[in-house]
Amino acid sequence: MPPNEKARDRRTLALLATSAAAFAMLQTLVSPVLSAIQQQLGTTHETVSWVLIAYLLAAAVATPVLGKIGDLVAKDRALRIALSTLALGCLVAALAPNVTVLLVGRVLQGCGGAVFPLSFGIVRDEFPPNRVPTAIGVLSGVLGLGGGIGLGMAYATLTSLVVQAVPATQTGTVSGMNANIRTIGGAVGTALVTAIVTADPQATGSPKESGFVAGVLTLALMATAATMLCQLVPASRQGRLPRPKARCAFRRT
Secondary structure (H helix, E strand, O other): OOHHHHHHHHHHHHHHHHHHHHHHHHHHOOHHHHHHHHHHHOOOHHHHOHHHHHHHHHHHHHHHHHHHHHHHOOHHHHHHHHHHHHHHHHHHHHOOOOHHHHHHHHHHHHHHHHHHHHHHHHHHHHOOHHHHHHHHHHHHHHHHHHHOHHHHHHHHHHHHHHHHHOOHHHHHHHHHHHHHHHHHHHHHHHHHHHHHHOOOEOOOOOEOHHHHHHHHHHHHHHHHHHHHHHOOOOOOOOOOOOOOOOOOOOOOO
């Protein structure tokens, strides 16, 4: 590969990783301060949990939609739409005077979830085949920094399998559905664990230690079940798909 193309690939990957990092950090930055948000906005445990759930549900809806738009029109344009909506959501959330406005901001932020499938699609279109798994691993590693190293490793492996096993014209759609299912699972899991932890509160209103123990055990059982299901995933057949033509503004000349 010529040096100028290598430099262009590095710049493209850096831009995509920065975009993905903006979304990834919003997944976990809010969780530790939910109690502070509850106190400052004068809301309940159940309501404040929607600050996280609304974000995940919005991502579940927007991710496959924008992924499909990226496949049909242009991935770079769809990426700009996702990032613009994400930025607007951050502004609304930062200026929110109450929990209702904050939830609106979080929904807008959740629409930024499409940055991952769109970034994977751009990598598939623009990078040489031998560099696609590495680039996908880097982008998934960004998610790992936002949500945990183990999550990043699992997501990198699954996403690489999905991206290389489908036609290039369906990369955005299929990887979007992959992220969609993960997001729906995150929303459902968050609601379930929140219900378990807060089911039997103390007299002060705070959850009991037994509630946290039950929540952790529930997550452990779910993780074990997911690991067992992964053993049923068939191996992809490499090299069966033709090299796609670029369909975005990163096209080489």
